[in-house]
Amino acid sequence: MxxxxxxxxxxxxxxxxxxxxxxxxxxxxxxxxxxxxxxxxSDRPRNDAPLPVFRSGRSRDTDEMRDDIYLQIKQRSGRR
Known part of the structure; x- marks a missing residue:
């Protein structure tokens, strides 16, 4: 908590x-x-979609994954 x-x-x-x-x-x-x-x-629509799975065909480091997740969250929050 x-x-x-x-x-x-x-x-x-x-x-x-x-x-x-x-x-x-x-x-x-x-x-x-x-x-x-x-x-x-609340009547506000819920977005229960899971975070995206990234399949780039290569291993990625944590910084790259964090940046991609950040961009996905930023894009989703901009749609509200």
Whole structure:
């Protein structure tokens, strides 16, 4: 997991504390669930395509592979 800091308004923090106490679920887990629900409900199209496989016919070093992957990601993000 990756640690992320989130600043919450006081009212939302109080509600989150109350929900965590009432359900016995940690605040972090409630936040993760809320984010997952938001993203699952999003109408934005998902791009579930895997990263491309490169077959150049020769062995390539890690710098070449990294550069190709970077270009693929840059091209895909430009299509949004």
């Amino acid at each position: 990756v640690k992320t800091t989130v600043y919450l308004p006081d009212e939302l923090e109080l509600r989150l504390d109350a929900e965590a106490s009432a359900t016995g679920v940690s605040k972090a887990e409630l936040i993760r669930r809320g984010i997952a629900m938001l993203l699952d409900a």
